[in-house]
Amino acid sequence: xxxxxxxxxxxxxxxxxxxxxxxxxxxxxxxxxxxxxxxxxxxxxxxxxxxxxxxxxxxxxxxxxxxxxxxxxxxxxxxxxxxxxxxxxxxxxxxxxxxxxxxxxxxxxxxxxxx
Amino acid sequence: xxxxxxxxxxxxxxxxxxxxxxxxxxxxxxxxxxxxxxxxxxxxxxxxxxxxxxxxxxxxxxxxxxxxxxxxxxxxxxxxxxxxxxxxxxxxxxxxxxxxxxxxxxxxxxxxx
Numbered sequence: 001x002x003x004x005x006x007x008x009x010x011x012x013x014x015x016x017x018x019x020x021x022x023x024x025x026x027x028x029x030x031x032x033x034x035x036x037x038x039x040x041x042x043x044x045x046x047x048x049x050x051x052x053x054x055x056x057x058x059x060x061x062x063x064x065x066x067x068x069x070x071x072x073x074x075x076x077x078x079x080x081x082x083x084x085x086x087x088x089x090x091x092x093x094x095x096x097x098x099x100x101x102x103x104x105x106x107x108x109x110x111x112x113x114x115x
Numbered sequence: 116x117x118x119x120x121x122x123x124x125x126x127x128x129x130x131x132x133x134x135x136x137x138x139x140x141x142x143x144x145x146x147x148x149x150x151x152x153x154x155x156x157x158x159x160x161x162x163x164x165x166x167x168x169x170x171x172x173x174x175x176x177x178x179x180x181x182x183x184x185x186x187x188x189x190x191x192x193x194x195x196x197x198x199x200x201x202x203x204x205x206x207x208x209x210x211x212x213x214x215x216x217x218x219x220x221x222x223x224x225x226x227x228x
Contacts, residue, residue: 004158013196032211040124042205042220043159050214058215094213102147102166102212106158 003027006091013114019078021110023091029092030075033073033104034058034066037088049074050096062096088112117142117208118190121219129227134193136222140204141187148189149207149216150180159205165189166212176200201226 007022025032031050035043035058043057047066055066063085067075074093078085088111092104122137147166151159163174166213170182180191189206203223207216 031215033215035218040220042121043207043218044214045217048215084227091215092159095215098119098212101162101168102209103149103161103225104213106151106160108158 004091004093004105004107006089006110007111009108011110011112013078013081013112015082015114017078017081017114019081020113021076021078021091021112022072022108023076023093024072025074025093025094026072027095027105028071029093029105030071031094031104032068033092033094034061034064035073035090035092037090037109045086045088046076046102062113082095083111083114086112086114117146118206119217119219121204124220125171125224125225127225127227128196130198131195134191134196134200134218134224135223136191136204136206137185138180138189138191138219140189140206140208142210144210147209147212148180148182149209150161150174150178150189150191151205151207153203153221154196155202156209160186162191162204183222196224196226198226198228200224209218 033048034046049068090108094104120139150162206219
């Protein structure tokens with residue numbers, strides 16, 4: 001069974017802390033993504049990566065960075081957490097340019113609260 | 116540029132009634148289109164996908180969607196709603212296989228007995 005695993009389901013952090021959200025996939029996917037989900041706004045793309053050590057900004061990268069040192073792991077970093085980063089964070093992965101397997105697989109999400 | 120618009124943030128139906136969730140998309144290239152479902156406190160699960168094969172796509176749990184290029188719509192339907200269908204539904208588009216998905220804002224489906 002395919003799996004995308006996010007390290008925490010719930011996190012509470014203080015304003016100004018550096019926060020790491022970890023995501024691991026076991027499907028040998030080339031592509032990985034980080035989204036945040038907010039009520040009424042749907043899912044918005046933060047960063048994505050189509051290869052190891054490669055990263056691209058999504059629609060809302062401000063205040064975030066990412067790291068992809070290994071193919072299976074994609075980390076989202078909040079350099080200095082702020083209350084407006086309180087949200088649900090979803091990691092996803094997909095095959096690269098496989099016309100039969102085009103969909104992204106999602107983790108269970110991390111609900112982050114910044115106080 | 117690609118975008119997705121889901122018409123109606125909330126849809127309420129009675130058990131046994133037709134479910135229709137609306138999705139309009141825009142894309143400069145032939146799109147890949149998806150419907151995902153999210154149950155409370157869970158991640159997203161794929162319902163169905165369109166990848167330029169048959170225009171009528173059947174998914175899990177009795178859902179289906181028809182790709183209509185001339186109208187740029189990809190509406191999700193189910194003939195008879197069950198209580199277990201209550202969830203949030205997202206339509207998404209990507210410009211090539213496996214690349215980043217652009218999501219609509221979601222539609223919450225409520226099912227009453």
